[in-house]
Amino acid sequence: MVVRWRRGMEEAVWVLWLILVVNSVFRVSANLEGDALHSLQTNLYDPNNVLQSWDPTLVNPCTWFHVTCNTDNSVIRVDLGNAALSGTLVPQLGQLKNLQYLELYSNNISGSIPLELGNLTNLVSLDLYLNNFTAGIPDSLGNLLKLRFLRLNNNSLTGAIPTSLTNINALQVLDLSNNNLSGPVPSTGSFSLFTPISFSNNPFLCGPGTSHPCPGSPPFSPPPPFNPPVAVLSPGNSASSTGAIAGGVAAGAALLFAAPAIAFAWWRRRKPQEHFFDVPGEEDPEVHLGQLKRFSLRELQVATDSFSPKNILGRGGFGKVYKGRLADGSLVAVKRLKEERTPGGELQFQTEVEMISMAVHRNLLRLRGFCMTTTERLLVYPYMANGSVASCLRERQPNEPPLDWPTRKRIALGSARGLSYLHDHCDPKIIHRDVKAANILLDEVFEAVVGDFGLAKLMDYGDTHVAPAVRGTIGHIAPEYLSTGKSSEKTDVFGYGIMLLELITGQRAFDHARLANDDDVLMLDWMKGLLKEKRLEMLVDPDLQNNYVEAEVESLIQVALLCTQGSPVERPNMSEVVRMLKGDGLVERWDEWQKVEVFGQEVERAPHPNSRLDRRLHR
Numbered sequence: 001m002v003v004r005w006r007r008g009m010e011e012a013v014w015v016l017w018l019i020l021v022v023n024s025v026f027r028v029s030a031n032l033e034g035d036a037l038h039s040l041q042t043n044l045y046d047p048n049n050v051l052q053s054w055d056p057t058l059v060n061p062c063t064w065f066h067v068t069c070n071t072d073n074s075v076i077r078v079d080l081g082n083a084a085l086s087g088t089l090v091p092q093l094g095q096l097k098n099l100q101y102l103e104l105y106s107n108n109i110s111g112s113i114p115l116e117l118g119n120l121t122n123l124v125s126l127d128l129y130l131n132n133f134t135a136g137i138p139d140s141l142g143n144l145l146k147l148r149f150l151r152l153n154n155n156s157l158t159g160a161i162p163t164s165l166t167n168i169n170a171l172q173v174l175d176l177s178n179n180n181l182s183g184p185v186p187s188t189g190s191f192s193l194f195t196p197i198s199f200s201n202n203p204f205l206c207g208p209g210t211s212h213p214c215p216g217s218p219p220f221s222p223p224p225p226f227n228p229p230v231a232v233l234s235p236g237n238s239a240s241s242t243g244a245i246a247g248g249v250a251a252g253a254a255l256l257f258a259a260p261a262i263a264f265a266w267w268r269r270r271k272p273q274e275h276f277f278d279v280p281g282e283e284d285p286e287v288h289l290g291q292l293k294r295f296s297l298r299e300l301q302v303a304t305d306s307f308s309p310k311n312i313l314g315r316g317g318f319g320k321v322y323k324g325r326l327a328d329g330s331l332v333a334v335k336r337l338k339e340e341r342t343p344g345g346e347l348q349f350q351t352e353v354e355m356i357s358m359a360v361h362r363n364l365l366r367l368r369g370f371c372m373t374t375t376e377r378l379l380v381y382p383y384m385a386n387g388s389v390a391s392c393l394r395e396r397q398p399n400e401p402p403l404d405w406p407t408r409k410r411i412a413l414g415s416a417r418g419l420s421y422l423h424d425h426c427d428p429k430i431i432h433r434d435v436k437a438a439n440i441l442l443d444e445v446f447e448a449v450v451g452d453f454g455l456a457k458l459m460d461y462g463d464t465h466v467a468p469a470v471r472g473t474i475g476h477i478a479p480e481y482l483s484t485g486k487s488s489e490k491t492d493v494f495g496y497g498i499m500l501l502e503l504i505t506g507q508r509a510f511d512h513a514r515l516a517n518d519d520d521v522l523m524l525d526w527m528k529g530l531l532k533e534k535r536l537e538m539l540v541d542p543d544l545q546n547n548y549v550e551a552e553v554e555s556l557i558q559v560a561l562l563c564t565q566g567s568p569v570e571r572p573n574m575s576e577v578v579r580m581l582k583g584d585g586l587v588e589r590w591d592e593w594q595k596v597e598v599f600g601q602e603v604e605r606a607p608h609p610n611s612r613l614d615r616r617l618h619r
Contacts, residue, residue: 033075034061036092044087044109050080050584065582074098081127082106082424082575094119105151106130106424113152118143125149125362129175129425133157137176139164146170149360154178161205166191173360174198181205184214197358292357293369293380300324300334300371300378307336314388316438318455323383331383332368336376337455349377356454359426363418365441365451384449386442389499393437393506393541402543405552407446408503412556413581414448415440419496420574422453423489430454433487435495436476436509437502475509475523480568490568496577497563500556501527506541524564555581558590565593 038056046052053065062069068077075096086108093102094116100123110132117126118140126147133155141150142164150171157179165171166189174194182204185191199205206214303324304311313321319337326332349372357367371378386392389411392403403411422430432439432453441449478494481487498509501523509523530539540553559580565571572580572589580586 032095036090036095037061037064037067037075037078039090039092043090044085046083046085048084048584050083050085065584068101070098072098076122077101077103079103080107082420082578085109088112089114091116093117096120098122100124101127103127104131108132110134112136113138113141113157115140117141120144121146123147127151128155129153131155135159137162137165137181141165142167144168149173151175152179157181159183161186161199163188177201185210292353292367295369295371295378295380297371297373297376297378299326300380302327303332304334307334314438316452318452324380333381333383335379335381335455337378352454353379355426355428355430359422359430359453361418361421361425363414363448363450364421364453365449379455381451384441384451385444386446388438388451389440389442389448389503390437392442393502393543394508402541403446403503405544405548409552409556410446411440411442411448412500412503412559413578415450415499416496416574416578416581418448418450418453419492420578422450423492423574429489431487431489432492432495433481434476435492435499437499440499478568479566488568489573490571493563493571493574493577494568496574497560497571498524500560500563504541504553504556504560505539506543555586558586562589562593 034056037054041051041054041056044051050066053063054061054067055064060069060073061067061075062073066079066083067075068079070076076098077100078096079101081103082105084107085104088111089104089109091114093099093114097120099120102117102120102123102125105127106129108131109128112135113128113133115138117123118138121143123144124146126141126144127149129151130153133152134157136159137152137157139162141147142162145168147168148170150165150168151173153175154177157176158181160183161176161181163186165174166186168190171190171193174191175198177198177200179202181199181202184207185199185205187208196210199210202210206212301307303326304322307320307322311322311324313323313333315321319335322334322336324332324334353367353370360366365381365384367379368382369380371380387395389403392400396402419432419435422432430453432450434452434455435450439450439452441451443449476495476498478487478491481491481494501507502509505523505527507523507526527539539557540548559577562580563571563577570593576585576589580589
């Protein structure tokens with residue numbers, strides 16, 4: 001008995017010791033990461049108190065705003081983009097060993113990029129663009145072998161481009177433009193994939209992809225001169241000898257003049273073949289569009305079973321979308337654009353396609369490739385396994401669960417981030433012009449991916465003498481766009497506000513079925529009618545079965561109402577929407593709107609005691 005008791009005590013002590021050790025390991029890890037982020041906080045000037053929640057007395061930084069952790073409480077993402085921060089970065093950032101996303105874009109951060117960032121071997125995205133960084137690009141960044149997105153553009157970086165970066169085979173997006181970099185542009189490894197636009201506006205760079213060769217580098221040499229065989233001629237064949245000599249001189253001259261073109265073609269051919277057009281006949285096989293693949297029409301016909309109706313995923317104002325399977329087994333969505341072309345539109349189409357392909361963000365649907373023939377224009381995208389927000393809200397199968405409230409919140413934030421990127425970080429900016437739940441797609445983990453961006457402009461190139469058509473969907477179109485035909489970022493903000501209401505209510509933006517209950521066919525008017533009639537219990541999607549946080553629903557409704565104001569000037573921009581969704585500035589913006597009584601013209605201001613939302617809307 002005593003032996004069993006001792007054995008039990010020993011096992012209990014051992015388990016307790018193990019728990020303490022594991023707990024201490026997590027505490028040490030959390031402390032290291034918290035200390036590193038606190039060091040960053042103390043080095044930054046934060047005029048908007050974005051870092052107010054970064055409390056150094058808390059062991060776990062996972063509770064801080066703008067910090068995301070995994071299930072092991074390790075920091076995997078720091079998102080401080082567009083936060084008006086200034087100051088410098090700290091070497092302690094290199095202690096965030098599990099960090100995958102470091103987003104510090106659009107601030108006023110200066111100084112050098114810490115060498116220690118090269119220790120972040122799990123980093124997938126490093127976004128430091130639109131700051132004031134100086135000095136050189138650290139050679140240590142070449143250690144980030146998982147890095148897919150490296151954007152250091154629009155800073156004041158100097159020095160050479162480290163050749164170590166060419167070893168990052170995972171690199172998909174590189175932007176070093178608008179700096180003061182110097183020396184040769186590397187042309188090996190992953191750098192062979194990138195076009196001159198990745199290095200533009202660096203006046204001291206040289207070599208392939210720039211406007212001038214590097215000093216001291218030999219110019220492209222022409223092929224050896226053509227030396228025709230010298231024949232011993234008799235006086236009887238003088239005419240033939242003259243013709244032979246003239247032909248030899250002409251051939252040599254032709255080769256000499258062709259040398260630059262031959263050299264240029266050689267430079268382009270050394271890049272991976274899949275990044276070049278593979279087209280027949282009259283189309284130029286050497287046109288290069290960034291990292292896009294140009295598919296042949298035959299490839300896409302095979303992939304979609306000759307565009308079989310059974311493979312149609314959807315149809316809209318730009319054309320039909322087909323599900324396809326490529327020869328390598330990968331699933332794609334092929335958008336077959338409607339015919340709205342005029343002769344000579346091919347170059348404009350290529351230009352717009354390249355602009356779309358440069359918009360790369362985790363919340364944007366990335367263009368994989370395209371096809372262009374004399375009769376067809378097709379765009380190829382990755383296949384989104386979970387369809388669109390609209391289909392999940394209103395077209396799900398009986399055995400499929402509805403979108404829960406946390407997922408709807410993530411969709412709201414992710415889609416806002418994608419639109420903000422189109423407006424604020426694309427040059428030129430991209431206006432979507434048809435933001436709606438059907439154009440917000442969902443990947444395999446239900447992350448929001450904005451689709452169909454750039455297509456409105458793409459379809460307007462047919463006739464440059466006619467004003468662009470109003471593109472969009474009834475119920476989602478901003479009033480000023482409908483009346484004037486002029487779109488802007490605020491047009492998208494309006495559509496986004498309607499999309500938020502779709503997320504909250506599950507309803508269509510325009511639905512004749514509401515007439516059966518004497519309700520408005522436009523969801524925005526229907527929603528305002530519910531507010532007037534104190535019928536707020538009918539506002540939230542019944543599929544949620546009351547499994548939501550009322551305060552969070554209230555906040556989303558407020559954001560939606562701010563986004564759908566009649567005057568575009570009064571609407572927030574998308575970067576402000578992102579901040580409001582994360583809890584920054586919504587209260588102030590809502591109070592400001594209430595003070596000018598914009599909402600008072602449409603909704604009775606008498607409080608309703610049975611609804612906390614109604615009280616907040618009318619306070």
